[in-house]
Amino acid sequence: MLWACIVFPQLALDCVLRERDDVDTPLVLIGGPSQRRVLQSVNPAAANLGLRAGQTLTAARALADGFTCVEADPVRAAQVEQLLAAWAYRFSAQVSLHYPRALLIEVGSSLQLFGPWPLFEARLRAELDALGLRQRIVVASNPVAARMLANAHDGLAVTTAEDTRAAMLNLPIGKVGLPKEAAEAFARMGLRTLGEVLGLPREALARRFAAGVQLHLDQLLGLRTLGLTFYLPPDRFETRLELNFDVESHQALLFPLRRMINDLAAFLAGRDCGVQRFELLLEHVEGPDTRIPVGLLAAERDAGLLFELARGRLEPLRIAAPVRTLRLLAEDLPPFVPQHQALFDPRAQQAQPWEQLRERLRARLGDEAVQGVRAEADHRPECAWQLAEQGLSSPLQMPPGSRPGWLLAAPQRLPDGGVLRVSDAERIESGWWDGGDVRRDYYRIETREGLRGWAYQDLAAPGPLWLQGWFA
Known part of the structure; x- marks a missing residue:
């Protein structure tokens, strides 16, 4: 087996940045008790002002001005982790969220389908970049080694047990995942790398340290397996986004809507299904929520098409009150059957398949504006054709x-x-x-x-x- 570990070093910050269209504005995530607010993460623009993680908010404000503070949201980060697991599920059935801010994916059985690892890795990075998430990716012969090597490497691929062991020998002892007390004890003994620790007699380690230390070292070397709980995709998709300010225009809703639709498309691709109906909910400062149903005649999962359909339903709507939160809920997730196309598609590049054009017209003009026709059992030409719901066929064959x-x-x-x-x-x-x-x-x-x-x-x-x- 071959395991890839994808670490998201700035997941909490990326969760905020991916939902904003002002990424060049200095921004910091803050946390901690109200008496001592601490900067947990900073974006590049804030780092250019001299701000860094670990500073108190008071010291940061004394050092610089003009940066935006956002409260760290562990719940939102956990939701994005679930989305990432759904995205990774399209590449492997063995996906685990065992470690925080990281994905473990068994990729050895997927290489025949997705190509050699360099091409596979490039695809993973491109899709994660499109989702607005920074990453480090490492491949090793067992999941524990892959996770620990990702602490010090990015892009490393060691595909055999021997190469994995050789790569780990130079890892600093503080980056191999040992308990803090054990790592400090090894440091006091003058041991700086994992190779030096592995050079000690096994019996001496067993006498001086808890059993968990030896178990972790054995898992690093692949001598014992790590019990993993694998991800299973849910039967529904729901995401909720609190806006930075009260929104009163459709235009300001398009950027967060596009991000939510992209997340929905990633979920659908991972689950290998489509969506036939979903619902947008605008939560207002005052008054009941505004519900915007979006229905399709056939299952789809193309992000561009779904966004245009949702946009077509949203733009004619009159926003009665300022919008504070945007939600997207999809529960009708039937199997997705892609269209069969010829090897050499004769359509012009700017042309659209009829199914996509039909859905765009329905979104723009309304469901009743686009109708089908069916043959009726009547010889009079003016009576032989009648309007019918799209997709319904007639038993008569003309x-x-x-x-x-x-x-x-x-x-x-x-x-x-x-x-x-x-x-x-x-x-x-x-x-x-x-x-x-x-x-x-x-x-x-x-x-x-x-x-x-x-x-x-x-x-x-x-x-x-x-x-x-x-x-x-």
């Missing part, structure tokens, strides 16, 4: 080309001698039971310009031809 694809709203009189009849008459007599009795002879016609149409002559009042539709 031979291709037997009827025109475009029927006029009302028949138009054709001038005498202006068209050529290119078929024999097809007589239609029907409708006596509902008061719409017709008796007509229909002909295929062709105009001087080469257009092909469908026209009839009324047998009840013989006279000119009346154009009723055009063939494609």
